[in-house]
Amino acid sequence: MAVHYYDQNDINTDLLFPGKYTYTCATGPEIIDHLLEDLDPDFRNEVKPGDVIMAGTNFGCGSSREQPALGLKYVGVSAVIAKSFARIFYRSSINQGLLLVQSPEAVDYYKPGDKVTVDPARGILEVGDAEFSFPPLPADMLEILEAGGLLNWIKQNDV
Amino acid sequence: MGQTFVQKILGRAAGKVVKTGEIVFVEPDLVLTHDNSSAIIGKFESTKPGGKVKYPDRIVIVLDHVTPAATSKHAAGHSRVRKFVAEQGIQKFFDVGCGICHQVLPEQHLALPGGIVVGSDSHTCTYGAFNTFATGIDRTEAAGLWITGRTWFRVPETIEINLEGYLQKGVSAKDLILTIIGKLGSDGANYKAVEFHGSSVGGLLIHERMTIANMGIEMGAKIAVFPADRVTQNFLFGEELCKDAVWSDSDAEFCQVHSFDLDKIVPVVARPHTVDNVCAVSELPETRVDQVFLGTCTNGRVEDLKSALEVMKGRKVVPSVRMLVGPASRDEYVKALQQGIIEEFVKAGAVVLPPGCGPCLGAHQGALAPGEVCLSTANRNFKGRMGEKDAFIYLGSPETAAATAITGVITDPREV
Ligand code: SF4
Numbered sequence: 001m002a003v004h005y006y007d008q009n010d011i012n013t014d015l016l017f018p019g020k021y022t023y024t025c026a027t028g029p030e031i032i033d034h035l036l037e038d039l040d041p042d043f044r045n046e047v048k049p050g051d052v053i054m055a056g057t058n059f060g061c062g063s064s065r066e067q068p069a070l071g072l073k074y075v076g077v078s079a080v081i082a083k084s085f086a087r088i089f090y091r092s093s094i095n096q097g098l099l100l101v102q103s104p105e106a107v108d109y110y111k112p113g114d115k116v117t118v119d120p121a122r123g124i125l126e127v128g129d130a131e132f133s134f135p136p137l138p139a140d141m142l143e144i145l146e147a148g149g150l151l152n153w154i155k156q157n158d159v
Numbered sequence: 160m161g162q163t164f165v166q167k168i169l170g171r172a173a174g175k176v177v178k179t180g181e182i183v184f185v186e187p188d189l190v191l192t193h194d195n196s197s198a199i200i201g202k203f204e205s206t207k208p209g210g211k212v213k214y215p216d217r218i219v220i221v222l223d224h225v226t227p228a229a230t231s232k233h234a235a236g237h238s239r240v241r242k243f244v245a246e247q248g249i250q251k252f253f254d255v256g257c258g259i260c261h262q263v264l265p266e267q268h269l270a271l272p273g274g275i276v277v278g279s280d281s282h283t284c285t286y287g288a289f290n291t292f293a294t295g296i297d298r299t300e301a302a303g304l305w306i307t308g309r310t311w312f313r314v315p316e317t318i319e320i321n322l323e324g325y326l327q328k329g330v331s332a333k334d335l336i337l338t339i340i341g342k343l344g345s346d347g348a349n350y351k352a353v354e355f356h357g358s359s360v361g362g363l364l365i366h367e368r369m370t371i372a373n374m375g376i377e378m379g380a381k382i383a384v385f386p387a388d389r390v391t392q393n394f395l396f397g398e399e400l401c402k403d404a405v406w407s408d409s410d411a412e413f414c415q416v417h418s419f420d421l422d423k424i425v426p427v428v429a430r431p432h433t434v435d436n437v438c439a440v441s442e443l444p445e446t447r448v449d450q451v452f453l454g455t456c457t458n459g460r461v462e463d464l465k466s467a468l469e470v471m472k473g474r475k476v477v478p479s480v481r482m483l484v485g486p487a488s489r490d491e492y493v494k495a496l497q498q499g500i501i502e503e504f505v506k507a508g509a510v511v512l513p514p515g516c517g518p519c520l521g522a523h524q525g526a527l528a529p530g531e532v533c534l535s536t537a538n539r540n541f542k543g544r545m546g547e548k549d550a551f552i553y554l555g556s557p558e559t560a561a562a563t564a565i566t567g568v569i570t571d572p573r574e575v
Binding site for chain 1: 182194195197198201202205206207224225230232233236278279280281283295296297298299300302303306307311345346349350376379381433520521522526539541542543544546548
C-alpha cells in the first residue's frame with residue numbers, strides 16, 4: 001500500500017483527467033492512459049490496488065466529468081484523503097463507489113513514509129502512529145458506496 | 160425563522176419542511192446531458208438491458224461540446240445518441256448546430272423559476288439566472304436518473320451576496336463575478352447555495368445574470384440563484400411561466416453575507432491556472448496573447464458580441480493575434496447576423512465558429528500550442544483546459560477580449 005501525496009490545493013478535474021479526452025475515453029481501460037496525466041505522469045504506472053491519495057483543499061474542483069473518480073476506483077485506489085473536496089466530485093465518488101475521507105488534520109500530520117489505513121465503517125483513519133476520526137457517511141450514501149456505486153445499487157435493489 | 164430559497168424549493172419537492180444539512184430525495188423536472196450522453200447510454204444499457212427510461216419527457220439532450228464531430232470517434236458517439244433518442248421517444252433533443260446546452264435550455268423556456276434541473280455538466284448552475292435550482296451531477300448519476308427519475312440532495316447552507324450600485328462603462332457582469340470569485344476563493348462557496356440580493360439585482364439583465372450564475376461553480380457553489388422579477392418575466396413572455404418562483408424570506412438564515420459595490424468594480428482577469436487568481440487588468444504586467452476567444456456559455460450571447468464590437472470601434476484584430484468568435488446558439492447567431500455583427504467580426508479579421516462550445520474544452524477548433532497565451536471569455540482557465548498543459552489561459556470580459564484583440568496585449572477596455 002503506497003501513499004500518493006500531493007501537497008497542493010485545488011487539484012482540479014483537468015489535472016485529474018484532461019477535458020480533451022472526455023468524449024473519447026469513458027471506460028476504465030481508456031481512462032487509465034490519461035489519469036493524472038498533467039499532475040503526475042508516473043502515477044498510472046506506479047499505482048497499485050489499495051493505494052491511497054492525499055492532497056490539500058478543494059480536491060476535484062471543476063468539471064462534472066466522472067473519469068477522475070471512475071479512473072481512481074478502476075485502478076484500485078482505496079481512498080482519497082484530502083483537506084476538503086469539491087461538491088460534484090464528492091457526489092461522483094459515491095456514485096462510483098470510491099471512498100473519500102475529509103481530514104485536514106491527517107493530511108497535515110502525514111510525513112513521507114507514514115503508513116496510512118482507513119476504516120470507513122468506524123470512521124477511523126490511521127496515519128503513522130496517530131489516529132484520526134472522520135464523520136461516517138449518511139446511511140443511504142454508505143449503502144451506495146458499499147454496493148460498489150450507484151448503478152450496482154440500482155441493479156441490486158431493482159428500482 | 161424564515162426559509163432560504165433551497166429550503167423552500169427542496170422542501171416543496173420533498174413534500175415536507177426541510178432543515179439545512181438534511182438529505183432529501185426528489186424527482187427533478189429535467190435531466191440534461193450532452194455529448195456525454197453516449198457514455199451514459201452505455202451505463203444505462205448495462206444496468207437496465209433493453210429497458211426504457213422512466214420519464215422520457217424529463218430528459219433533455221443537446222449535442223454541443225464537440226460539434227460538428229471532430230473525429231469519427233466523436234461522430235460515433237453522436238450517432239449512438241440519435242439512435243437512443245429515437246428508440247426511447249425523447250423529444251427534447253437538440254442536434255449539432257442548435258448551440259450550447261446552457262443557452263438552448265433557457266431559449267426553449269426549459270429552465271423555469273422554481274424548477275429543479277440537474278445536468279451532467281458543471282455549468283448547469285447557469286439556470287440560477289432564472290430562479291431555477293440547477294446543479295451538476297456526473298454521468299453515472301444521470302444514468303441512474305434516466306432509470307429511476309429520482310436523486311438525493313443535501314439541503315445546503317446559503318451565502319447571501321448583496322449587490323449595490325451600478326457597473327461603470329467598460330465594466331461588465333463578467334468583471335463582477337470574477338471579482339466575487341477572487342474574493343471568496345475557488346472553494347469559497349463549496350457545497351453551498353448562493354443567493355444574489357440587493358438593489359442592483361433588478362438592473363441586471365438576463366444575459367448578465369446568466370454570466371454570473373454560470374460561474375457559481377467556479378467558487379464551488381451547488382447553485383447560484385437570482386429572484387424571479389420583471390426581468391425574468393420579460394424573458395419568459397409574462398407571468399405564467401413564473402408562477403412557481405420562490406425566494407428566501409427576509410428573516411432566512413444565511414451562513415455568510417458578502418456585499419459588493421458595483422461602482423467600484425473594474426475590468427479584471429483571472430490569471431492562469433485558477434479562476435480565483437484575479438487581478439485588475441491595469442495591474443497586470445504587459446502580457447502578449449496569441450489567441451482571443453470570445454464565446455462560450457459564459458459570454459457567447461449577442462449582447463456580449465455587441466459590447467466587444469463597441470470597444471473595437473471598427474479597428475482590426477492585430478496580425479499577431481487569432482481572434483475566435485463563437486455565438487452560443489443558433490438563435491444568438493441569427494440575431495448577430497441580422498444586426499450585422501458577424502460581418503463586422505469577419506471584416507475585422509476574426510474567425511467565426513459554429514454555435515457550440517468551440518475550443519472551450521480543448522477538443523477542437525482552436526487548441527493552443529505549448530507556451531501560447533489565450534485571453535478567453537470562458538469560465539475556466541485550468542492547466543490543460545484548452546488542450547495543452549503548457550499554455551496559459553486568462554479569463555476576462557468580452558470588452559477586455561476586444562481591447563486585447565486590437566492591441567495584442569491584455570488591455571483595459573477603457574484605455575482603447
Ligand atoms: S462552453 Fe465551455 S463551459 Fe460552457 S458548456 Fe461548453 S465546454 Fe462547458
